[in-house]
Amino acid sequence: MSKHATAALENAHQQLDKIASFLKLDPAIHAILREPQRCLEVSIPIKMDDGTIKIFKGYRSMHCNAIGPGKGGIRYHPDVTMDEIKALSIWMTFKCGVLNLPYGGGKGGIVVDPKQLSKAELERLTRAYIRAISPVIGEQEDVPAPDVNTNPTIMGWMVDEYIKLNGNQFGVLTGKPLILGGSEGRVAATGKGTAIIVKELLQKLGINIKNAQVVIQGYGNAGSFAARFLHELGAKIIAISNSSGGVYNPQGIDPIEAERALENNKGIQSIAGVKPISNEDLLELECDVLVPAALENQITKDNAHKIKAKVIAEAANGPVSTEADDILLERGIIVTPDILTNAGGVTVSYFEWVQNRYGLYWSEREVNERLEESMIRAFDNVWNMYQNHNKAATLRMAAYMVSIDRLARAIKARGWV
Numbered sequence: 292m293s294k295h296a297t298a299a300l301e302n303a304h305q306q307l308d309k310i311a312s313f314l315k316l317d318p319a320i321h322a323i324l325r326e327p328q329r330c331l332e333v334s335i336p337i338k339m340d341d342g343t344i345k346i347f348k349g350y351r352s353m354h355c356n357a358i359g360p361g362k363g364g365i366r367y368h369p370d371v372t373m374d375e376i377k378a379l380s381i382w383m384t385f386k387c388g389v390l391n392l393p394y395g396g397g398k399g400g401i402v403v404d405p406k407q408l409s410k411a412e413l414e415r416l417t418r419a420y421i422r423a424i425s426p427v428i429g430e431q432e433d434v435p436a437p438d439v440n441t442n443p444t445i446m447g448w449m450v451d452e453y454i455k456l457n458g459n460q461f462g463v464l465t466g467k468p469l470i471l472g473g474s475e476g477r478v479a480a481t482g483k484g485t486a487i488i489v490k491e492l493l494q495k496l497g498i499n500i501k502n503a504q505v506v507i508q509g510y511g512n513a514g515s516f517a518a519r520f521l522h523e524l525g526a527k528i529i530a531i532s533n534s535s536g537g538v539y540n541p542q543g544i545d546p547i548e549a550e551r552a553l554e555n556n557k558g559i560q561s562i563a564g565v566k567p568i569s570n571e572d573l574l575e576l577e578c579d580v581l582v583p584a585a586l587e588n589q590i591t592k593d594n595a596h597k598i599k600a601k602v603i604a605e606a607a608n609g610p611v612s613t614e615a616d617d618i619l620l621e622r623g624i625i626v627t628p629d630i631l632t633n634a635g636g637v638t639v640s641y642f643e644w645v646q647n648r649y650g651l652y653w654s655e656r657e658v659n660e661r662l663e664e665s666m667i668r669a670f671d672n673v674w675n676m677y678q679n680h681n682k683a684a685t686l687r688m689a690a691y692m693v694s695i696d697r698l699a700r701a702i703k704a705r706g707w708v
């Protein structure tokens with residue numbers, strides 16, 4: 292099993308414990324927030340194309356519904372574990388709190404490498420997973436969405452399967468295809484939100500975004516759109532990577548060319564003028580902004596002292612360990628945390644859910660305007676909290692403070708403590 296999945300829950304707990312101790316949080320609220328309220332593990336038998344039966348493990352964790360239904364993506368990856376899904380659901384609760392969304396956290400996953408399945412096998416597995424978790428999801432219960440290796444096509448199969456069992460409830464899932472009630476702007480939202488946060492932060496730090504050098508680890512949904520929007524803002528993307536390795540060009544990589552190379556199955560290595568670079572070396576490149584946009588636990592005590600970026604913008608969930616956070620703080624490297632930086636995705640998911648429930652749909656321009664307004668408001672709240680605790684806190688701690696204030700008030704108002 293890979294190091295990213297095993298360390299995630301430890302990291303989520305360490306972050307929460309640290310902020311609870313800093314805030315002298317009521318121990319009962321701390322204890323409630325440490326554990327998901329509900330975890331489901333399912334075994335899914337699937338008939339493969341060759342007639343054999345294979346069993347897949349699946350999970351769904353709903354962390355906290357004090358403020359509203361659970362909300363969060365579904366991940367397909369061979370390293371998925373229950374603990375990793377728990378951690379990701381904990382982070383979702385705090386992310387929704389930072390953005391002031393009427394949700395708690397949820398997350399799901401299947402232990403599978405989807406690249407090893409045919410399209411028909413993938414569809415059968417997806418539908419069977421939804422049948423298995425159907426009792427615990429719902430428009431007002433827990434609302435899944437895409438995450439690593441899942442996309443609108445998969446959300447389309449999922450919503451169809453759920454509706455067959457439970458009747459029309461298109462808002463049970465977000466990140467759907469537009470024709471099934473998906474929202475304009477959702478596919479690009481995580482990367483767009485990341486670019487907005489980077490722009491706001493660089494402005495506060497007095498770093499000009501024009502020609503700022505950006506390195507991106509992970510060139511999937513979050514990473515590629517972050518690259519595209521940062522490039523549009525004038526930044527220079529000097530290195531990108533995916534699970535097949537990285538490429539580097541100090542003159543700049545055009546994100547559109549990179550997307551074209553991936554669409555044509557040529558790989559990022561085919562982009563003109565680039566040199567190969569390992570994922571490890573890529574993280575240690577000198578740059579203004581490093582955007583980890585792949586998996587958890589990429590920057591740890593083993594490499595934190597070698598990072599040369601001025602800013603780390605966490606497009607991925609949990610890419611920096613707690614020990615690394617401390618080293619980076621000491622070295623003056625600013626980390627803008629996942630629960631703020633990558634919240635554009637869940638924000639537009641919320642817009643999708645609202646549009647489904649109203650049956651009234653917004654243009655891409657309206658969605659993007661609302662997204663920008665929400666991200667900037669969240670950034671300002673976190674930044675002000677950070678400024679108020681300048682000597683004692685990081686941006687991550689400030690983001691937790693914004694979120695915990697809201698959660699604690701809801702938990703008390705509901706009479707749980």
Ligand SMILES: NC(=O)C1=CN([C@@H]2O[C@H](COP(=O)(O)OP(=O)(O)OC[C@H]3O[C@@H](n4cnc5c(N)ncnc54)[C@H](O)[C@@H]3O)[C@@H](O)[C@H]2O)C=CC1
Pocket residue numbers: 437438439440441481508509510511512513514532533534535570584585586587606607608633634636637
């Ligand atoms: N899709 C979304 O809306 C959101 C995603 N995120 C987070 O962003 C991160 C990426 O998710 P997506 O872009 O959706 O997934 P994706 O499946 O679209 O892309 C993941 C990318 O990471 C690459 N990758 C995997 N292992 C790698 C490694 N060791 N080194 C370098 N690259 C590697 C893959 O090849 C792929 O390019 C995850 O942490 C996810 O939880 C966070 C918020 C929302």
Ligand SMILES: O=C(O)CCC(=O)C(=O)O
Pocket residue numbers: 362363364365383386434435436437438465466608633634636637638640
């Ligand atoms: O769009 C959503 O509901 C959640 C996206 C997600 O899984 C995340 O923010 O990590």
